[in-house]
Amino acid sequence: MEREFPKLALDDEVLMMVDKPARYIGCEVNSVRKDLKDIDVRFCMCFPDVYEVGMSHLGISILYDMFNRRKDVWCERVYSPWTDLDKIMRERNIPLFALESQDPIKCFDFLGITLQYEMCYTNILQILDLSKIPLLAKDRGEDDPIVVGGGPCSYNGEPIADFFDFFYIGEGETRYYDIIDIYKEKKKNGWSRKQFLEKIAELNGVYVPAFYEPVYNEDGTIKEIKVINSHAKPQVHKEVETHMSDTYYPDKPIIPYVQAVQDKVTLEIQRGCIRGCRFCQAGMIYRPIRSRKLDFLKEQADKMIQNTGYEDITLSSLSSSDYNKLGELVKYIMDKYTSRGVNISLPSLRIDGFSLDVMGKIQDIKKSSLTFAPEAGSQRMRDVINKGITEEEILKGASDAFSLGWQKVKLYFMLGQPFEQEEDVKAIPELADKIARVYYEIPKDQRNGKCNITISTSFFVPKPFTPFQWAPQDNSETFIAKQQLLKGHLMTMLNQKSIRYMWHDAKLSVLEGVFARGDRRLSQVILKAYESGCFFDAWTDYYDNEKWLKAFEECGIPIEFYTTRQRSDDEIFPWDMIDAGVSKRFLLAEYKKAEKAEVTLNCRERCNGCGAASFGVGICFDKIGAL
Amino acid sequence: MKVRFKFAKYGPIRFVGHLDLMRYFEKVTRRANIDVAMTEGFSPHQILSFANPLSLGITSDAEYVDFELKSLDLLSYEKEIPEEEKIKTFPEGAFVKIDEECSEELKPLWNVLKAMDDQSGIGFRMLSARVLHEWQKGEKKETAMSLVRGADYYIQYMKPEKLKEGEDFFGDDFWNQESYIVTREKKGERISNGHGGFKKSKVTIADVDIKPLVKDFSHEKADFLPEGTDIEKLHTSDFYDKASMHMYVRLSTGSIDNLKPEVLMQSICKFRNVEYLRSDFRIHRIEQYGQNEEGGYVALCDMNK
Numbered sequence: 001m002e003r004e005f006p007k008l009a010l011d012d013e014v015l016m017m018v019d020k021p022a023r024y025i026g027c028e029v030n031s032v033r034k035d036l037k038d039i040d041v042r043f044c045m046c047f048p049d050v051y052e053v054g055m056s057h058l059g060i061s062i063l064y065d066m067f068n069r070r071k072d073v074w075c076e077r078v079y080s081p082w083t084d085l086d087k088i089m090r091e092r093n094i095p096l097f098a099l100e101s102q103d104p105i106k107c108f109d110f111l112g113i114t115l116q117y118e119m120c121y122t123n124i125l126q127i128l129d130l131s132k133i134p135l136l137a138k139d140r141g142e143d144d145p146i147v148v149g150g151g152p153c154s155y156n157g158e159p160i161a162d163f164f165d166f167f168y169i170g171e172g173e174t175r176y177y178d179i180i181d182i183y184k185e186k187k188k189n190g191w192s193r194k195q196f197l198e199k200i201a202e203l204n205g206v207y208v209p210a211f212y213e214p215v216y217n218e219d220g221t222i223k224e225i226k227v228i229n230s231h232a233k234p235q236v237h238k239e240v241e242t243h244m245s246d247t248y249y250p251d252k253p254i255i256p257y258v259q260a261v262q263d264k265v266t267l268e269i270q271r272g273c274i275r276g277c278r279f280c281q282a283g284m285i286y287r288p289i290r291s292r293k294l295d296f297l298k299e300q301a302d303k304m305i306q307n308t309g310y311e312d313i314t315l316s317s318l319s320s321s322d323y324n325k326l327g328e329l330v331k332y333i334m335d336k337y338t339s340r341g342v343n344i345s346l347p348s349l350r351i352d353g354f355s356l357d358v359m360g361k362i363q364d365i366k367k368s369s370l371t372f373a374p375e376a377g378s379q380r381m382r383d384v385i386n387k388g389i390t391e392e393e394i395l396k397g398a399s400d401a402f403s404l405g406w407q408k409v410k411l412y413f414m415l416g417q418p419f420e421q422e423e424d425v426k427a428i429p430e431l432a433d434k435i436a437r438v439y440y441e442i443p444k445d446q447r448n449g450k451c452n453i454t455i456s457t458s459f460f461v462p463k464p465f466t467p468f469q470w471a472p473q474d475n476s477e478t479f480i481a482k483q484q485l486l487k488g489h490l491m492t493m494l495n496q497k498s499i500r501y502m503w504h505d506a507k508l509s510v511l512e513g514v515f516a517r518g519d520r521r522l523s524q525v526i527l528k529a530y531e532s533g534c535f536f537d538a539w540t541d542y543y544d545n546e547k548w549l550k551a552f553e554e555c556g557i558p559i560e561f562y563t564t565r566q567r568s569d570d571e572i573f574p575w576d577m578i579d580a581g582v583s584k585r586f587l588l589a590e591y592k593k594a595e596k597a598e599v600t601l602n603c604r605e606r607c608n609g610c611g612a613a614s615f616g617v618g619i620c621f622d623k624i625g626a627l
Numbered sequence: 628m629k630v631r632f633k634f635a636k637y638g639p640i641r642f643v644g645h646l647d648l649m650r651y652f653e654k655v656t657r658r659a660n661i662d663v664a665m666t667e668g669f670s671p672h673q674i675l676s677f678a679n680p681l682s683l684g685i686t687s688d689a690e691y692v693d694f695e696l697k698s699l700d701l702l703s704y705e706k707e708i709p710e711e712e713k714i715k716t717f718p719e720g721a722f723v724k725i726d727e728e729c730s731e732e733l734k735p736l737w738n739v740l741k742a743m744d745d746q747s748g749i750g751f752r753m754l755s756a757r758v759l760h761e762w763q764k765g766e767k768k769e770t771a772m773s774l775v776r777g778a779d780y781y782i783q784y785m786k787p788e789k790l791k792e793g794e795d796f797f798g799d800d801f802w803n804q805e806s807y808i809v810t811r812e813k814k815g816e817r818i819s820n821g822h823g824g825f826k827k828s829k830v831t832i833a834d835v836d837i838k839p840l841v842k843d844f845s846h847e848k849a850d851f852l853p854e855g856t857d858i859e860k861l862h863t864s865d866f867y868d869k870a871s872m873h874m875y876v877r878l879s880t881g882s883i884d885n886l887k888p889e890v891l892m893q894s895i896c897k898f899r900n901v902e903y904l905r906s907d908f909r910i911h912r913i914e915q916y917g918q919n920e921e922g923g924y925v926a927l928c929d930m931n932k
Binding site: 005008011012013015022255258259263309336340341343364 | 638639640642643644647650651653654655656657658665669670671672673683684702704746748749750904905906
């Protein structure tokens with residue numbers, strides 16, 4: 001047990017001026033401290049949002065542990081300073097620093113930034129700026145850290161490509177050690193930055209944007225993507241972890257002092273999804289589904305709970321009902337840890353008898369709410385998006401839940417999905433009403449008053465590597481009109497008093513839509529927006545739509561080109577140099593099926609030849625899929 | 628049984644807030660496998676409480692947390708200890724210190740203290756543990772919070788350049804005053820608004836005399852401080868420069884008549900006509916006290932109730 005700690009980068013005066021100073025002191029239980037003389041490579045992992053958000057992210061937790069297991073590497077963390085500290089750091093010229101050593105980011109070998117959502121792009125610039133690293137990759141010198149991006153948005157990193165030295169495409173457990181080894185050689189042999197990037201470009205999973213040049217047509221679409229460096233490959237294939245039960249997973253997750261948004265231990269039970277919902281990027285880019293062995297999960301649960309003392313554990317995956325040993329895992333954790341006051345959280349479940357049984361055991365039914373994600377109100381729309389659930393199943397699930405004592409139900413839907421008609425929008429409150437009617441069919445003396453149904457809609461954003469990457473996105477006027485239609489129609493429902501409606505901001509979804517399918521020309525817009533003061537865009541209090549619109553205008557970039565435009569079948573996408581495992585041919589076929597509301601069976605029911613089988617693992621080869 | 632733990636909180640951890648402390652300790656006891664009693668109901672919580680909260684930025688050698696324990700046994704996932712074999716009661720007043728040898732009989736209590744210390748993060752140190760009195764029916768229950776009457780602080784002033792030539796921030800010219808004035812905002816009182824509700828009256832600014840709440844003071848180590856107080860051994864922040872100007876004070880603390888050390892500093896700044904900046908001071912809490920029947924101060928770690 002250590003007693004020493006590093007000298008803080010921020011002095012007491014600053015720390016006492018800012019909100020939650022514990023965000024910036026490090027020293028958390030299970031954070032890793034190493035001696036600089038024992039290590040060769042310094043890596044700084046960054047989540048470009050405030051500490052409490054970043055500390056909830058599992059990906060960094062896995063990579064942090066993975067890097068620190070290497071004796072010659074020290075991995076530390078950095079998060080976006082909150083707006084109050086940001087202001088002070090600029091005024092006083094205080095450089096951004098990593099938490100563990102409190103050393104400036106500028107002296108690190110690598111800065112790894114995780115890209116989880118598009119609205120954090122300006123925060124990437126904040127991090128680089130405060131670290132005094134040149135924002136554009138081409139301006140960086142030999143002593144600047146190598147800036148790498150990973151995570152879902154790296155599948156189309158084009159809008160931010162100018163800010164990154166390279167992107168790591170795919171799952172982080174596999175290729176980083178090779179990259180570190182090559183980096184050590186670079187230092188030993190005195191290679192330049194460019195030589196290093198050329199060497200790693202030859203590895204699978206590494207995309208160096210500077211080695212590619214998109215060429216545009218008159219109409220703004222892409223004519224071709226030129227490969228301008230001989231070390232770069234025409235397509236970069238994603239990395240896939242093929243040994244899910246024999247790979248890095250943290251035994252001792254860091255315990256933050258400041259309460260994180262997700263203040264619990266997270267156990268990823270499987271990766272990927274069999275369902276093939278057409279709007280879902282995660283379901284496509286994490287194919288094929290690979291589950292972890294039950295013994296591995298039990299062991300990890302033991303280590304994480306016992307090494308942290310956390311009171312909550314989340315079992316996480318895209319569709320946890322599809323994990324075939326879920327019941328056993330839940331029983332194991334409950335039997336062992338409930339008496340110690342540990343609660344289990346199980347999101348992403350289908351609503352069926354099995355789930356209700358499990359949830360009844362782990363939750364206080366009277367107080368918690370049950371969440372369904374039908375995503376569409378009419379059966380036709382559910383078939384369009386390939387969300388394989390029927391109205392019968394939804395109503396039966398609701399009926400079972402109500403008879404077990406649940407009273408609060410939350411329903412998630414999306415507005416603006418491709419081929420949506422007015423009656424599909426109206427079907428949403430109609431479905432909620434049908435669910436309410438199921439509740440009120442229970443005799444009055446057997447139920448406890450009213451039920452509480454919440455409809456929550458978000459606006460659909462077409463994502464790369466999904467069948468809907470060709471689809472036009474609704475503009476904000478259409479979004480709002482649909483919202484109004486829904487609200488109005490809800491008022492005419494029999495049980496409207498039992499139903500509440502919550503919705504998201506349309507303007508933010510439009511901007512997300514621009515960046516999701518954006519190209520390199522957008523980097524100037526992001527720069528302009530950042531320079532005009534935009535950051536923390538994911539926070540409603542700080543998001544400034546006017547400033548963003550102005551940035552687009554000043555750069556002469558039309559938003560609609562990226563959002564409302566229908567793509568042609570043979571269009572070259574800005575992300576075509578990346579191979580996510582699922583073929584473009586398959587995605588286009590799915591898009592055509594969507595137009596006819598034709599359903600595609602899930603991976604367990606039938607293989608549809610999407611291309612993910614090329615990785616040689618998972619559901620494609622083993623019906624159970626546990627590795 | 629109720630056990631009162633004394634701990635030090637120092638270094639960068641002085642920036643961890645009081646509310647975050649509770650969540651921290653709940654996890655420490657779980658990692659240490661302590662047999663903590665839980666509340667009834669669907670979502671059980673540990674039963675614990677703290678003494679007087681420590682403001683952000685202050686280090687301390689005397690923080691207290693009381694835990695309700697079901698037994699002194701350290702729980703195991705491998706083997707469940709049969710109920711009859713558990714140590715469910717222990718003599719009232721049993722007391723152990725972390726770096727002192729204890730008798731065989733007291734070992735179970737010391738093992739609990741050591742297990743907690745082993746699981747402490749950097750910036751925390753468990754110092755001692757005492758088994759408290761079991762409140763009987765009819766007795767007026769006291770908590771650590773309700774017991775506190777006073778606290779000792781060691782305060783350093785880091786900005787002598789702000790003072791006049793030759794002036795000592797903690798000079799006797801301040802202490803010899805009839806009263807120590809500080810300007811405070813008085814929170815508005817609730818006044819009836821005539822319609823059956825309440826409105827708050829305006830916040831008033833008034834000068835307050837805090838001298839009655841300053842119970843003792845000294846430039847050097849004095850009798851009122853706990854025996855063996857040694858600045859070199861206190862857990863003050865490792866990166867504090869040794870300040871030339873410092874003071875030991877005992878202040879009235881607790882639910883009634885609470886004087887925070889920062890407020891005393893504001894009074895001195897007002898007297899010396901110097902700008903008050905919280906970060907110009909290093910404040911360290913040396914001890915917290917309850918009172919005995921005669922009105923004398925007793926360190927919380929020396930009290931059984």
